[in-house]
Amino acid sequence: MTRVVVVDDQTLVRHGIRSLLALADIEVVGEADDGRAALEVVAATEPDVILLDLRMPRYDGIWTLGRLRERGTEIPVLVLTTFDDDTLLLDALRAGARGYLLKDVTLEQLTRAVRTLAEGGTLIAPSITDRLLRAIRSGPSPAGADAPPVQELTERELEVLRLVAEGCSNREIAEALFLAEGTVKNRVSTILLKLGARDRTKAVLRALHEGILR
Structure with missing residues (x-):
């Protein structure tokens, strides 16, 4: 069974994701409401995948990705956010995220993304791929x-x-x-x-x- 940690500042969102993933035999082994708490939970549980929101008070998703990279953590991170922002997406990928999905995805899309990252793959929502390509080619x-x-x-x-x-x-x-x-x-x-x-x-x-x- 694939094991994940969910990092989101909204308790209802975390519980909702836990309930949905349980339907697909994916176990949520830990939760955190910001980046600093996430580092402790990840260290204690060693999940297969981290589901990470980007916009959180205090220690946000980009901060969390940076600290995970500094620690040499190889656990793949799937960003799951409501913010459809090209700059934020690029920042997250450059900081080490291996996948990026918006929260309006279906359960099937979410579980496929989790399993893809757990198996060593990467995944970016098709709806933002074209915009991402333009942003990458126009920037450094x-x-x-x-x-x-x-x-x-x-x-x-x-x-x-x-x-x-x-x-x-x-x-x-x-x-x-x-x-x-x-x-x-x-x-x-x-x-x-x-x-x-x-x-x-x-x-x-x-x-x-x-x-x-x-």
């Missing part, structure tokens, strides 16, 4: 001004990268391309190196910015 490189130049990807690496951008896990990529899962893992590592990216989300962002992905 997600990798930063001092990032190494992008190295050319092979055709197979491009196939893997496209599936990563669609939110596929290593297992799903292996099945789609008829490869061993270990081979996919190695190819993803090579892609990260060639794109000068720390993780899969940063790799997709830079590939979009550089026009490698359309």
Whole structure:
């Protein structure tokens, strides 16, 4: 069973998410109402996925993502928010979020996103992908001004990268391309190196910015 921690300042929202996820055999192992409390709960429960709201009093979602990154936490974070804001979305992805959904999603969409992140994938709501692409290409490189130049990807690496951008896990990529899962893992590592990216989300962002992905 996939285990999650829900971080949201509204008690009713947290309880609602807990009840809905229980219907899909996803267990909420902890709750927090701001970022500082979230760090303690995550450390105590070690969930598979963190569901994180962005707009919270005191210690908000961006602050929380930054502290998780400083601690070297590898647990994937799915941002779940009511705010449809391009700047906030980019800030969250650059801070380390692996997925981004609005709170008007269906239970099926939410559970699929949770399981996708738990399996190593990434996911961004299709309704905001086009706007995200425009924002990325019109702004500075997600990798930063001092990032190494992008190295050319092979055709197979491009196939893997496209599936990563669609939110596929290593297992799903292996099945789609008829490869061993270990081979996919190695190819993803090579892609990260060639794109000068720390993780899969940063790799997709830079590939979009550089026009490698359309």
